Ligand SMILES: Nc1ncnc2c1ncn2[C@@H]1O[C@H](COP(=O)(O)OP(=O)(O)O)[C@@H](O)[C@H]1O
């Protein structure tokens with residue numbers, strides 16, 4: 001992992017003091033705009049829900065007023081229940097309307113959320129496929145995973161439910177306000193005066209409660225990680241007598257967790273009483289002024305009862321709005337990260353010139369040419385004054401000059417960290433040289449199609465990645481159209497078959513996520529077969545046999561001799577004995593080629609290669625001595 005770590009996913013999350021970034025939410029809302037039908041449905045049912053909610057007190061009002069009228073008229077209540085039926089029907093219709101709209105709006109919001117999460121994730125995932133290695137160097141896998149999973153989910157949820165809440169709550173609020181103003185504007189003004197107070201108080205509590213619960217979650221996850229580490233590292237802890245230190249740091253964290261939990265509990269406990277008290281101010285005001293108005297005959301008793309209901313209902317939409325705005329504010333960091341990731345342009349991609357060449361070749365193909373219209377051959381490879389650094393100012397390779405004729409086997413040797421893997425990464429265009437030129441048959445790599453180049457490279461790494469699935473499927477990944485027989489042949493060629501058949505189920509054995517159910521050596525064998533199956537023109541092996549026992553390695557070598565015939569290959573060797581037959585050996589130390597030649601040349605020169613060779617011989621003797629002791 002590079003030293004330049006990006007901030008972890010949680011570090012920015014509690015940033016809640018900034019205002020709502022409308023531009024950002026607008027950008028994110030574009031994902032919702034793709035689903036116009038769902039949005040319209042959502043809006044429609046949010047409106048009908050709000051409408052039904054507002055109507056309930058009006059039915060009660062009408063009923064009360066009719067009952068009072070009947071009492072006052074002296075005639076008493078009519079026989080039977082016929083006079084009650086209209087109210088019953090109105091009530092039933094409202095309940096039905098409300099249930100129906102709630103059902104549909106939840107459905108629409110759920111759909112919308114699922115679609116948007118998928119879309120945002122797809123956009124991010126698509127970008128990740130295109131981005132170059134350097135992007136991943138700077139961002140830990142865990143960080144990217146958090147972006148692709150929790151951030152996407154969270155944003156989609158807030159967008160879908162936020163749209164719903166905002167629509168419903170505003171309909172509800174505007175509806176209540178209009179009805180109240182219509183019934184009695186004086187009473188309405190008095191009651192509505194409390195609304196801003198309620199809104200401010202809700203906002204205050206919601207924001208703090210969200211912050212507290214987030215910090216509890218965060219501490220909780222570090223505690224879990226701590227547990228994990230101390231259990232896994234218990235031997236080390238004990239051997240260094242660090243139990244007390246560990247306990248102290250653990251206690252500090254649980255204390256912090258306790259504090260946050262208490263804060264959250266106090267806030268949650270205070271929230272409702274505070275809101276109810278503020279709300280009761282408006283109820284009291286409505287009761288007093290309304291009481292006078294009823295007594296004076298200005299409004300009916302039914303109207304007063306309706307008002308009292310509305311004063312209590314007012315709180316619900318305000319609370320929803322406060323909640324959703326706080327959530328949006330807290331999720332802004334997630335939104336920014338996702339938008340930024342999606343907007344990142346890959347640094348290594350086909351240039352405009354290459355794109356044009358590809359378009360021309362697609363439009364008017366020259367037979368026998370590559371997709372970019374240039375000759376379809378990968379012959380002579382030339383590194384010319386190549387220079388490279390991962391981080392500005394820290395040169396990893398410099399002055400690399402080497403010419404590799406077609407079909408040669410080139411071995412790269414030298415001490416760890418010398419730059420061998422980096423050199424082959426440059427050939428694969430996983431990174432771009434910071435100086436100099438790499439060319440194939442006289443053409444700068446940057447002027448060829450990236451897809452074309454990479455599809456002709458076979459790469460076997462020291463720690464290869466396999467996908468969960470059978471061994472057979474994993475090998476076939478190298479060439480999706482290969483028949484089973486071709487897969488078996490590839491495995492046989494690299495000497496992997498014996499090992500594969502020893503697995504339970506043989507080729508059908510499921511290797512687990514990342515190939516975790518196989519040993520490192522077995523994974524190397526499978527990835528070898530996978531690379532060979534693709535029939536690459538250039539084969540690159542980066543310490544590809546380091547975890548394979550010597551006997552199997554010899555077998556692989558025998559198979560490879562046939563495979564490598566006529567193919568250019570780069571072999572980074574772990575054991576020097578395996579590359580003695582290479583056409584050319586490059587000794588790389590400190591980012592430079594310090595020696596170049598065949599095994600015999602280099603041995604005769606008695607330089608660095610000779611020294612490495614001698615040391616490996618001694619190491620092997622060393623092993624023997626240890627074995628005896
Ligand atoms: N992704 C990376 N980011 C930053 N530095 C790196 C990265 N990969 C390798 N390096 C550094 O580049 C140097 C050469 O590494 P590498 O090419 O892997 O050496 P070798 O394969 O010869 O062991 C080392 O100093 C290593 O620390």
Ligand SMILES: [Mg+2]
Nearest residue numbers: 420421422542
């Ligand atoms: Mg390496």
